Amino acid sequence: MPAMMKAAVFVEPGCIEIDDRPIPDIGPNDALIRVTTTTICGTDVHILKGEYPVEKGLIVGHEPVGVIEKLGANVQGYREGQRVIAGAICPSFTSYACQDGCSSQDGGHHAHGYKPMGGWRFGNTIDGAQAEYLRVPDAQANLSPVPDGLTDDQVLMCPDIMSTGFAGAESANIKIGDSVAVFAQGPIGLCATAGARLRGAGLIIAVDGVDERLEMARKMGADVTLNFRQVDVVDEIRKLTGGRGVDASIEALGLQQTFAQALRVIKPGGTLSSLGVYSENLSIPLDAFCAGLGDHRIVTSLCPGGKERMRRLMQVIDSGRLDLGPMVTHRYPLEKIVDAYDLFSHQRDGVLKIALEVS
Amino acid sequence: MPAMMKAAVFVEPGCIEIDDRPIPDIGPNDALIRVTTTTICGTDVHILKGEYPVEKGLIVGHEPVGVIEKLGANVQGYREGQRVIAGAICPSFTSYACQDGCSSQDGGHHAHGYKPMGGWRFGNTIDGAQAEYLRVPDAQANLSPVPDGLTDDQVLMCPDIMSTGFAGAESANIKIGDSVAVFAQGPIGLCATAGARLRGAGLIIAVDGVDERLEMARKMGADVTLNFRQVDVVDEIRKLTGGRGVDASIEALGLQQTFAQALRVIKPGGTLSSLGVYSENLSIPLDAFCAGLGDHRIVTSLCPGGKERMRRLMQVIDSGRLDLGPMVTHRYPLEKIVDAYDLFSHQRDGVLKIALEVS
Amino acid sequence: MPAMMKAAVFVEPGCIEIDDRPIPDIGPNDALIRVTTTTICGTDVHILKGEYPVEKGLIVGHEPVGVIEKLGANVQGYREGQRVIAGAICPSFTSYACQDGCSSQDGGHHAHGYKPMGGWRFGNTIDGAQAEYLRVPDAQANLSPVPDGLTDDQVLMCPDIMSTGFAGAESANIKIGDSVAVFAQGPIGLCATAGARLRGAGLIIAVDGVDERLEMARKMGADVTLNFRQVDVVDEIRKLTGGRGVDASIEALGLQQTFAQALRVIKPGGTLSSLGVYSENLSIPLDAFCAGLGDHRIVTSLCPGGKERMRRLMQVIDSGRLDLGPMVTHRYPLEKIVDAYDLFSHQRDGVLKIALEVS
Amino acid sequence: MPAMMKAAVFVEPGCIEIDDRPIPDIGPNDALIRVTTTTICGTDVHILKGEYPVEKGLIVGHEPVGVIEKLGANVQGYREGQRVIAGAICPSFTSYACQDGCSSQDGGHHAHGYKPMGGWRFGNTIDGAQAEYLRVPDAQANLSPVPDGLTDDQVLMCPDIMSTGFAGAESANIKIGDSVAVFAQGPIGLCATAGARLRGAGLIIAVDGVDERLEMARKMGADVTLNFRQVDVVDEIRKLTGGRGVDASIEALGLQQTFAQALRVIKPGGTLSSLGVYSENLSIPLDAFCAGLGDHRIVTSLCPGGKERMRRLMQVIDSGRLDLGPMVTHRYPLEKIVDAYDLFSHQRDGVLKIALEVS
Known part of the structure; x- marks a missing residue:
């Protein structure tokens, strides 16, 4: 036995x-x-x-x-x-997808079409x-x-939310001095905030409806916090960026409303980096999308895995960059x-x- | 006088x-x-x-x-x-947007918000x-x-459609051997097809409903053409890629239907490069979007301008790469x-x- | 037995x-x-x-x-x-190096230091x-x-020289309309020439000392060929680019002389992509290097391996792009x-x- | 008058x-x-x-x-x-070089060849x-x-050394968790150290021969400092990285010795980002260069200029990221x-x- x-x-x-x-x-x-x-x-x-x-x-x-x-x-x-x-995502690293630079999607191809979160076992x-x-x-x-x-x-936090949240910041392609808005400050959003800070963002605006989470966001590196129950988030972000919009926004919730706001606040040429798991068709507002002429990028990221990713995340913790x-x-x-x-x-x-x- | x-x-x-x-x-x-x-x-x-x-x-x-x-x-x-x-887009190149790598959006910031196609004068x-x-x-x-x-x-064609169509291929981040589907073979779609060929795509699938345009697409570099009036385009592209989906799709029309198809045919980790000018809110189908977990990128591009861009396009013509x-x-x-x-x-x-x- | x-x-x-x-x-x-x-x-x-x-x-x-x-x-x-x-390079794809995006260097770390060509088995x-x-x-x-x-x-040619030669063009980060000089037209240089063509170079200058190889270079996509026994290659490339220098050069031989020439002909901001296997210390001429102030990149590439790479190369052949x-x-x-x-x-x-x- | x-x-x-x-x-x-x-x-x-x-x-x-x-x-x-x-570099932003993404080299082309630091006026x-x-x-x-x-x-510091030092870190293409060695902690090296920190490096090793400068390096973000008068820098860096080498090194002095060390300590696939102004031909040691087979990158950067760059640097200071x-x-x-x-x-x-x- x-x-x-x-x-x-x-x-x-x-x-x-x-x-x-x-x-x-x-x-x-x-x-x-x-x-x-x-x-x-x-x-x-x-x-x-x-x-x-x-x-x-x-x-x-x-x-x-x-x-x-x-x-x-x-x-x-x-x-x-x-x-x-x-x-959390535990790829083989031998598949076509992995070798093509997308290890999170390892094993996602099946006879009956693609299975979301293919590499998640x-x-x-x-x-x-x-x-x-x-x-x-x-x-x-x-x-x-x-x-x-x-x-x-x-x-x-390394196996999932740190890797995922950081991926949100990495996919946003943040440059030194960027302004970044992060929508929702649950565990993944908080890690996205920390990730934006690590990549050199010059202004990080954290959005949530719970003051305790906004307080934690400040600990994770947010410069400004907005409680969407108290202010018009889109207006406020426009003001904070001198009318310019943010270089990148990160959606870390998975709702139509935050997705639309995250799109609306980015500058022409900006990036919406989406981490949310959505449960219904999304609508892209025509004006926020500049009718398709805004040089926008909408990017989604699934949690990167593998021992090298884990090694890097633990290095960040070990060096005291982030607690x-x-x-x-x-x-x-x-x-x-x-x-x-x-x-x-x-x-x-x-x-x-x-x-x-x-x- | x-x-x-x-x-x-x-x-x-x-x-x-x-x-x-x-x-x-x-x-x-x-x-x-x-x-x-x-x-x-x-x-x-x-x-x-x-x-x-x-x-x-x-x-x-x-x-x-x-x-x-x-x-x-x-x-x-x-x-x-x-x-x-x-x-066609004739930027000053002195603005913050230009210096930030997005010359097409030069001048797009106004007191009353962003004007689409800011750099277009x-x-x-x-x-x-x-x-x-x-x-x-x-x-x-x-x-x-x-x-x-x-x-x-x-x-x-250099001032606008060649620059725009090529930008569709460039933003799709095509790598050698990629499979690419181009939706609509009007002037811009044809240039996107030619651009995909120039970037090293290994399989180019051109989609339209007019046979003459599909014939022209073959001249511009398409390997396979699909008339959407005759076949189920999504099914056909799945088959042509062994169930894998294309690495990138390019939307060159501006309709909900082609946008959704262009999303549906890309692999996990793939890119939808959108050139269309849309006239209504777009819907992102949840399944095609893998609920936000497919490591997808949706990218839009406005026609790049400036003398260096024009010089490069004319070089491509001058060398006989493209007619x-x-x-x-x-x-x-x-x-x-x-x-x-x-x-x-x-x-x-x-x-x-x-x-x-x-x- | x-x-x-x-x-x-x-x-x-x-x-x-x-x-x-x-x-x-x-x-x-x-x-x-x-x-x-x-x-x-x-x-x-x-x-x-x-x-x-x-x-x-x-x-x-x-x-x-x-x-x-x-x-x-x-x-x-x-x-x-x-x-x-x-x-030819046959990586495990499980190592830190592979997961870090450098599969060619898989297994290159040893107790007594790094072994060149680590992933080559x-x-x-x-x-x-x-x-x-x-x-x-x-x-x-x-x-x-x-x-x-x-x-x-x-x-x-897929297992080695096509993969290597193409890598030379890929690492050169060629953009549509670039001018590219390829030094030496042996098997790898010829594949680098073909790779530059596939990536959209607008002017490809092939250099060698053997006319038969230069003739083959034209078949592989060179626009202009230079026999270094007959012309001053650096002068000639300056003239061909209107004094501007090439956007990228590819060294495919492994000699000091071709390395120095490949550096000398690139524009400020240009890339020298090196494929050669050198047998002695290299010297970087101060003037060609602009004393370190020329925004130059010198990049070396070892043959990429793995089934996805091979699949892509065979796709390029299967589509008739290259013979x-x-x-x-x-x-x-x-x-x-x-x-x-x-x-x-x-x-x-x-x-x-x-x-x-x-x- | x-x-x-x-x-x-x-x-x-x-x-x-x-x-x-x-x-x-x-x-x-x-x-x-x-x-x-x-x-x-x-x-x-x-x-x-x-x-x-x-x-x-x-x-x-x-x-x-x-x-x-x-x-x-x-x-x-x-x-x-x-x-x-x-x-310090004050480009027109109208030149071919600027539009090609290399504003520092604006105006560098002359009838008699390239003038180093072309954009510097x-x-x-x-x-x-x-x-x-x-x-x-x-x-x-x-x-x-x-x-x-x-x-x-x-x-x-924004007009020159902060922009230059940061460019050293930016060109090194630092990823979250990277290990980075910065050679020389004069004003530019110190800014490179700060830049590496801002980009998310997980281990920053600062090298100099003056203890006061190493102390300042720790204030700017170095995790470890090495006085080359006291230790064998190459050995020490190998040990600190578990034999792996650093992902990137930054040379901020302009001497043969530091250049060679900076090359010797990078991993296969790593980047040497050079900021130094050299005064003689440089020698690339064959072994450190893996005979050209190490997938190495050697990158040089001249100080980026323009109002957008300055705006971003001042944003970094204004947010208190760096003093x-x-x-x-x-x-x-x-x-x-x-x-x-x-x-x-x-x-x-x-x-x-x-x-x-x-x-």
Whole structure:
């Protein structure tokens, strides 16, 4: 009989609960990780609610921090007992898409057309990280050692929201001195704000409706914050940029309204970098789009993965450039994950991110 | 009494006609061009119909080929009698936008917000090229000498449609071996097709509903042509790319339908390069957009101008890379411009571009 | 006793000869290829002469065209009997370097410093392609199916010289209408010329000292050819560009003299793209370098590999953009490889590339 | 008789002194600036020593902070009395080079070949800024208003060293998490260090031989400093990067030794961004260059100018991202400029930059 572990399993819409599962076997290109800390993502809440379909019985979660328990025969240069993370998007790096510079979309091509989030495997197409143990496929490409001295909490955002938020800033092609508006200051928007700061933006305007989040945005590097409940955001951004518009805007929510505002505030020649997951057709307002004549760019980014990406993000933390620690607002043991989902999905108590302590 | 000239004037919606006008005076940074050949653009038809507002009395047209008649005191390095062209978009190159790498949007910022096509002056904010003489502002930045041996017809597309169509291919960021679909094979779409070929695309699929245009597309470099009246374009492109989608698509019409198709056929990580002038809000289909998770780029481009751009385009023609001569399907003298507008605006007789012979 | 095959083996400096070797075993991530056609590269001649060190007993060669004989357990989406090629540089795509966008340098980091050509394995660090059978490591990332209808000869340049020559043009960052000078028209220089043409250069100047090669250069897309035995190349290029210099130059030989000329002919702000393998310290002339103030770029490129790269190159051939067939000037059976090396290394009889027929 | 002003004039090698000169007249595209503060650059010292040739009688200096005294008829959107700066490189923005994206090289083409630093006019080809008044040519493109609240000292580095140092970081193409080594921590090297920090480098290693400068480097953003008098810099950088080499190095001195070291420490695929002004032919060590096979880039950058560049740099200061104030180590009135040159050229007393107070 195989050794067993605790894991958070998607039972059916409305129900994720802790169950006993066999500790995974691994193949020659895999690694087995003993998870020490993980967290819950907005996407997991979509899974819980049945809004994003996964198979019943799947272990959910895609943000692992842990220790190498076992290495497949082909995985070189690591040692058991080593602390590692792996990105939420966990590409093979052997596909045409990866070699073409788009590793996030690895495996996205299927006989029946393209599957969104093609490269996303943990807690999507294979068992995930909200468990005591995790099988990491293509481990040679995805295991990234945690630098000495960094805590689990400090690197917990790397696998997903830090990588995603930064990608929003990177795709915006920010230049030194750019003005940037970031719409929504949830975990990803906050990381986008931090990313814009890291890329050299000269004026960062953070937008949200919750004052606590705007306060956190200032900690992450925003120069100005706007509460959309109190001001006309578009007008205000126009004023702050002398009528010029921002060089780039970042949408980090996934709503028509923020998408349209993010387009409306960019200058001719500007970029709208979109991170939101939308749930309906989007409308592009003709005037904001200058009828197609504004030299605009609208760019979307999915979370970059792979060990090099993780290495870079941890380097940023290790050098003290950025402290995402304050974003961990709550802590739960894995066993109490149902409570954690409840708190997180209802956005109670000022929650930003929850550290799930596993072992 | 000033010397007079013939010019095509916007009288009121529905009416552009030849009138007598004084030959323009020039200032120290200007040049006066004696126009030898010009042409009519789709935008001019929008002006004629009252769909794009310009002031009554304005001389229309923005595609000049001519001879330098007179140079302002500050304009150096040219000589009177020299054959030149100037781009449709005729930027000062001194503005913040120009120095920021977006010369097409020069001058687009106004007290009352952004004016689309900010850098476009000829036949928009100042008198245009469908006249015997044309004042070229910021001449030092905009006069581009025609290489010896090139005819007016050969360079007539440079000021607008060649520059615009090529920009569609350039903004699509085509790499060697890319597959590219170009939607609509009017003059700009044909130039986008030629531009994709010049950038090294390995498979170019041209889409239109008129067989003559598809035949012309093959001359411009298309490998495969699809008549949307005969096949399901999206299905066909999927098949032609082995289910993968194209690396880039170029929209050269300005309709919701072609925009949506152009989005639907690109691969995850692909680019939609839009050249169309739209007349209503656009809808982005959620599935084609992968809910915002497809690492897509939507890019719009306005015609690049300036003497360096014109020099490069004429170099492409001079080296025999491309012959746009076949796109001149009709010829009229300037005096018969009313007939020319009538033919062109009704797309009769297989018209692509009309050479207006001025002097 | 294992089944045996014929293979060209590096015995010692001055001696590569045919020997009997066991047909390779393969592991779960490998494939075994039955080689049908291969060729000899300049680097192989360096190995023969002892100028580039490899282990005695190594099977040489890195340009395979063949048929899949056997697939490792983890290699998906291929079938035995399928015609394939693999790039000369055959990266794992799992390394930090690969994920950082530099797959050619995969594996280049060692305890004792960097090894040039880190990602190059066939005929360098593992047995190569001048043999009846070839083990392809990381086959999932490197096997690229040959499109139906293409002959071995047509795709024989893809694994190395087409990929390398094109990389020279790609790294030069050529824009539409650029003027480009290509120094040396051997196989790689000819491919660089073809690559410059594919990227949209408006004026391509090919330089060599052999008229037959200059004639071939015109077939590959050169507009102007210069025989350095007959003209002062730098003066001539200045004249051809109106004193302006070229936007980019490509060095495809590996000598101080051509490097210096390639630097001297670029405009301020221009790029020298270097493909040559140098054998001594290079000197940068102060004046040609504008004392470091010329906004110059000097870029080197190693042959890109991987199945996506190969796919793109074969697409370019399949669409008829380019015919590299004329570059195969001689044919030998594998058994006569000693004669082939002799001819090729002495550059006799107008040789450009030799097709080695294996099976 | 014209009104007179005090100005620092190049009399002959070894002699720059204060003289009386007429206040400049201006043309329609010019502005007259009353200089309030300026400074001395290393290049001025080269002029003083006769190492960089300028005409006798020229007013030197190229780093103006001042107030608009008078505007030419064509200069719009400014007002007399407004505080402004103008970049050291003061391009017309109308040239082919500018429109081709290389404004620093504006005007660099001459009948007798290329003149290094083509776009540099103040104190080079026209009278400069170490004077009570300065004529700014092409004022529409070059006058950049100082934001309210910023002092002269705060913006004094913008016209040259901040723009140059940042360009070193920008041309290095730094990505988030990159490791960067900056060789030499004089004024430009310090700004390069600050620029690398602004672009998101995760590890910045500053190299110099003077401890005070290394201390300043830490204030500007260096994580680690190396005194080349105390350690083997190349070894140390290898260790600090785990044997990998840095992603980019910046050379900010202009010597063979630092150039070679900067090349030796970059990873395969890395970039050497050179800012130094060299005085002799450079040698590229074969091994450090991987014989041309290392996918290396060597990039040089001249100070970017223009009002948009200046606006962006001042935005960076205005937002508090960076305080270059500590780099002003000494103050002199213009009248005592001979003393200031003496101090600066002998690098006495820990001098970094001198504020010359003019009016």
